[in-house]
Amino acid sequence: MTVVDRRDFLRAAGGSAAALWLTHWTAVEAAAQQAARLAASGTRAHTWDALTAEQAAAIDAFAARIIPTDDLPGAREAGAVYFIDKAVASFAQELRAPVTSLAAALDRAAGPGRVFAALAPEAQDTILQRVEKDSPDLFGAVRFAVICGTFANSGWGGNRDEAGWRILGFEHRPVWTKPYGWYDLPENLGRE
Amino acid sequence: MQPRTPRYRPTDVVDFIVVGSGAAGGIVARELSRAGLRVVVLEQGPYRRASDFLPHDDYNVFIRNALTNDSAQQGTTFRSTEQDEAKPGNPVWYARGVGGGSVHFTGNFWRLHPEDFRERTLNGDVPGAALADWPITYDDLEPYYTRVDWEIGVSGQAGADPREPRRSRPYPMPPLPVKPEGLLMEKAARKMGWTAFPAPMAIASQPFRGRAPCQACGYCLGFGCEFDAKSSTLVAMIPDAERTGRCEIRSESYVRKVETDARGRVTGVIYFDRERREVFQRARAVVVCANGAETPRLLLNSASARFPQGLANSSGLVGRHLMYNGNVVAGGVFEHETNGYKGPVVTRVVQDPYVLDPKLGLVGGGGFDFRFDSPPLLYAIRGQGTAMPQWGAGFKRALRDFPKTVYAYGHTTSLPVPTNSVSLDPTHKDAWGVPSMRITYREHPNDMKVYRWFLDRCGDLLDAAGALRRWEDPINDAPQGSPHLLGTCRMGNDPATSVVNAGHRAHDVPNLFIVDGSSMVTGGRGQPTMTIMALAFRASEGMVRWAKRAG
Ligand SMILES: Cc1cc2nc3c(=O)[nH]c(=O)nc-3n(C[C@H](O)[C@H](O)[C@H](O)COP(=O)(O)OP(=O)(O)OC[C@H]3O[C@@H](n4cnc5c(N)ncnc54)[C@H](O)[C@@H]3O)c2cc1C
Numbered sequence A: 001m002t003v004v005d006r007r008d009f010l011r012a013a014g015g016s017a018a019a020l021w022l023t024h025w026t027a028v029e030a031a032a033q034q035a036a037r038l039a040a041s042g043t044r045a046h047t048w049d050a051l052t053a054e055q056a057a058a059i060d061a062f063a064a065r066i067i068p069t070d071d072l073p074g075a076r077e078a079g080a081v082y083f084i085d086k087a088v089a090s091f092a093q094e095l096r097a098p099v100t101s102l103a104a105a106l107d108r109a110a111g112p113g114r115v116f117a118a119l120a121p122e123a124q125d126t127i128l129q130r131v132e133k134d135s136p137d138l139f140g141a142v143r144f145a146v147i148c149g150t151f152a153n154s155g156w157g158g159n160r161d162e163a164g165w166r167i168l169g170f171e172h173r174p175v176w177t178k179p180y181g182w183y184d185l186p187e188n189l190g191r192e
Numbered sequence B: 001m002q003p004r005t006p007r008y009r010p011t012d013v014v015d016f017i018v019v020g021s022g023a024a025g026g027i028v029a030r031e032l033s034r035a036g037l038r039v040v041v042l043e044q045g046p047y048r049r050a051s052d053f054l055p056h057d058d059y060n061v062f063i064r065n066a067l068t069n070d071s072a073q074q075g076t077t078f079r080s081t082e083q084d085e086a087k088p089g090n091p092v093w094y095a096r097g098v099g100g101g102s103v104h105f106t107g108n109f110w111r112l113h114p115e116d117f118r119e120r121t122l123n124g125d126v127p128g129a130a131l132a133d134w135p136i137t138y139d140d141l142e143p144y145y146t147r148v149d150w151e152i153g154v155s156g157q158a159g160a161d162p163r164e165p166r167r168s169r170p171y172p173m174p175p176l177p178v179k180p181e182g183l184l185m186e187k188a189a190r191k192m193g194w195t196a197f198p199a200p201m202a203i204a205s206q207p208f209r210g211r212a213p214c215q216a217c218g219y220c221l222g223f224g225c226e227f228d229a230k231s232s233t234l235v236a237m238i239p240d241a242e243r244t245g246r247c248e249i250r251s252e253s254y255v256r257k258v259e260t261d262a263r264g265r266v267t268g269v270i271y272f273d274r275e276r277r278e279v280f281q282r283a284r285a286v287v288v289c290a291n292g293a294e295t296p297r298l299l300l301n302s303a304s305a306r307f308p309q310g311l312a313n314s315s316g317l318v319g320r321h322l323m324y325n326g327n328v329v330a331g332g333v334f335e336h337e338t339n340g341y342k343g344p345v346v347t348r349v350v351q352d353p354y355v356l357d358p359k360l361g362l363v364g365g366g367g368f369d370f371r372f373d374s375p376p377l378l379y380a381i382r383g384q385g386t387a388m389p390q391w392g393a394g395f396k397r398a399l400r401d402f403p404k405t406v407y408a409y410g411h412t413t414s415l416p417v418p419t420n421s422v423s424l425d426p427t428h429k430d431a432w433g434v435p436s437m438r439i440t441y442r443e444h445p446n447d448m449k450v451y452r453w454f455l456d457r458c459g460d461l462l463d464a465a466g467a468l469r470r471w472e473d474p475i476n477d478a479p480q481g482s483p484h485l486l487g488t489c490r491m492g493n494d495p496a497t498s499v500v501n502a503g504h505r506a507h508d509v510p511n512l513f514i515v516d517g518s519s520m521v522t523g524g525r526g527q528p529t530m531t532i533m534a535l536a537f538r539a540s541e542g543m544v545r546w547a548k549r550a551g
Helices: A003-013 A015-040 A053-066 A080-091 A093-110 A121-134 A136-151 A160-168 B023-034 B058-063 B114-123 B138-153 B180-192 B238-243 B291-300 B376-382 B392-399 B445-465 B529-549
Strands: B014-019 B039-042 B077-079 B196-198 B247-250 B254-260 B266-272 B278-288 B326-333 B346-350 B366-371 B405-412 B421-429 B435-440 B469-472 B512-514
Touching (some): A053 A080, A053 A093, A053 A136, A053 B392, A093 A121, A093 A136, A121 A136, A136 A160, A136 B376, A160 B376, A160 B392, B014 B266, B014 B529, B023 B039, B023 B238, B023 B247, B023 B278, B023 B529, B039 B278, B058 B376, B114 B138, B138 B529, B180 B366, B238 B247, B254 B278, B254 B291, B278 B291, B291 B435, B326 B445, B366 B445, B405 B445, B445 B469
Parallel strands (some): B014 B278, B039 B247, B077 B435
Antiparallel strands (some): B196 B346, B254 B266, B266 B278, B326 B405, B326 B469, B346 B366
């Protein structure tokens, strides 16, 4: 939001309410900057908090099949695996067991001397179908973690560069004004 | 400027303890303290300010229960009938913190209609349900609905609802700006011969009593408002209470027992402070406002030699007649962007089937709204219900429908069934060692048919609005995570068939009052909080009179 918008808002909101809102605005901005810093802190040479490099590779490949990349980013670009690593190490340790057993199961299914991450996407999908059928709880738990890692705020470790939100066509702003969408554009009002 | 608030000592005999600071408790605290009484509010959750509601974080709010009850820690259990063994579950959903559910709720603010107070007279005896008339009428409550409008802050348009019950004053604020979903609902309603009208909402549409209006940030259902635009008791009532200098808000104070003496009078309450130390706070009277689930649990946990069945429970009805309200959901994808993630959740509602056509042979009725209430993470989890592919290219395609998705919600009655209840779990205890809440709930067969009828109409509305494709969420017999918790200490004139009298005083205990969702005799059509607040204003007047009389 530009400074001009802000002034407009203050005029619209009027006296004391505006002053009150200004204090909140500082908090809005601080939160946005914090999120940006966190998003920028990701680096390629990553040291994992909880996963081994092999587990991370398997989970990342799994994530990339749950939400594949096309003209829009997928769970891989969103860095879902970074979220999962952080979650397992700190704020959602109950994920450790399902994540490590799924990683092991995927590599086992890839066959002797091979790893899941190196298979072609079609072969990976065949394995996913089998795991989904044979171990629905395991599959579901890690699928859920991939979704959280793709769409939750980047402060939790995933959704890098708001990749997940771009899939949805979602934009985060502290304040919106009308028109919100197509149907409330002035030229479309009254169309049946 | 922060007002000076008193710090009472536990040995001080204050005039009133208010247990719970939510929709009802926040109002009671303000009204009693403004009348000159000394009040301690004990709230189990923390005291948050507007800036604590940032950043917007759906993972924290919905997955980590940052603002709400945590069933695992509380050991909550569920069973569908009294014959079943209860298992750990997550049957109820409520906010913990100063302001309670009024902080994170959606703000749909429907008054009851006159017929809601007379369901027994209008429908007769319905087998399997304990329908009863309220001891008060719509006209008795109307002045207090108006106080809620003007003191809490409600946006809406008088005269727009063709079925609108009598109101003595217009709304203090115009409706919130209509969203694309609202425009689609208007179109659908026209085609079906119904009326879509501006939703009455507990959200400021203009600067109101020093608060900013809604900024359309889109994080409403489940979130606190960083602009103080949502009309919670946290922003509309608690500051007034503190300003009196007579009301202490003691947060992170979890009440486990209401104490009584040999004469059967309340003497105070025992609570755990934030260090989990037990404290006994004295008072001349106690008001329990802990919501339709925690209020009966606290009363049952307050059993004593004199009250072996639990406090205020000579009728055996404490915890019974739990009502959730029916809530059915269909979703649809439209041709163009609605971008429902901008703005408040609801801007238009339809209430034509407020009372179902008698030809259907069903008891009840309700209303609809068109809305969007799925921030990014929730949309990815359940945005298209069971219609959503679970992974791969199909899942990805579905995710892209996010800005074009609209939900049609049906909100309905649910009958008061005696066996649907809050009771104490015989084995599970919460993290403080207090017996856990056990929910027993099975929908009345009439209600399952009512829900089906409403869900079918949700689909019709989406079709009439022009949805390209649509789906429906399955109707669950007893949904999990229910946000409406009503009827468990019903009010009435007869001590044998009700827990509190028309003034919200316990029939059995002269200095114990109970007002919150538990007071409701029947559940209305699905947006109970406006009524809970009106009851709280009305009950407070009676408590003040009582306190002055008692000296
Ligand atoms: C996500 C969501 C959306 C909702 N949207 C709407 C809506 O749009 N419209 C509507 O009408 N309703 C809505 N509701 C329901 C609304 O929140 C409740 O009806 C309302 O808050 C109930 O008011 P109450 O006073 O009965 O209890 P509450 O507001 O729940 O207040 C009870 C308070 O007591 C505290 N407490 C409980 N036990 C103890 C104890 N032992 N010791 C100390 N403190 C205790 C709790 O922490 C809580 O703060 C929604 C609910 C949810 C969860």
